[in-house]
């Protein structure tokens with residue numbers, strides 16, 4: 295499960311005089327989810343466009359499925375799926391007809407349409423015009439279209455942006471299922487919780503630079519400089535205690551007196567790491 299599907303080597307991109315990517319390196323392997331995280335304007339969409347050959351970088355090299363992105367052709371497009379927004383849904387066609395249309399283009403057998411509709415939970419809506427779907431259902435349809443041909447790599451630009459939490463959870467489940475099947479997923483998001491839950495690796499992007507790269511856990515532990523415990527006592531008192539001998543003794547005493555209601559160690563979150571490293575909020 296470790297075939298390399300994407301490699302970015304020091305990618306830079308200038309739009310006129312503005313340098314928006316400043317030497318990005320990253321890798322994505324089979325069956326992995328890589329999160330590109332950063333605030334609006336950090337360069338996430340630009341990165342997807344470069345990898346998928348829609349935009350030419352100013353310097354550096356990008357490879358997808360072993361092919362340089364500059365030489366991408368339809369054999370590569372047949373092996374990738376891209377979801378950047380909800381465009382490309384034909385509102386007057388039913389859900390099924392939408393997928394049937396793309397199945398023809400992608401030379402996918404019809405029984406795959408039913409399979410995918412069931413997988414994304416849209417089977418019971420298959421005869422509804424796409425224009426009458428809710429936002430979350432539309433996002434599922436877009437996802438269904440992107441995975442119809444069983445791509446090796448799936449690009450998702452903010453897949454749960456604007457969705458309610460329960461629909462977002464459903465989308466997360468689907469993505470983890472696709473990952474389990476070996477699909478490599480390149481995901482951009484502002485949402486650190488989503489990234490922590492889904493991603494094997496994340497790149498924290500700020501002003502065109504990757505300021506941290508690694509697994510969410512590794513990154514959080516690396517920034518866990520002042521280790522603390524959060525304690526809540528049975529009288530409602532809450533306190534944050536640094537991890538030292540005195541406080542450990544205090545906690546032991548409270549335990550002996552059966553006073554502790556909850557006790558947690560407080561590792562930083564990706565959100566707080568980002569704030570620490572860049573001085574900026576993510577959203």
Ligand SMILES: Nc1ncnc2c1ncn2[C@@H]1O[C@H](COP(=O)(O)OP(=O)(O)OP(=O)(O)O)[C@@H](O)[C@H]1O
Nearest residue numbers: 309310312314332333334335336337338339340341
């Ligand atoms: N075609 C373009 N011409 C000029 N500048 C552009 C172009 N496309 C993007 N930019 C600029 O490049 C920077 C990065 O944009 P990009 O869309 O990659 O950011 P992003 O991280 O995807 O943001 P968001 O989260 O808002 O989608 C921004 O400052 C944007 O204004």
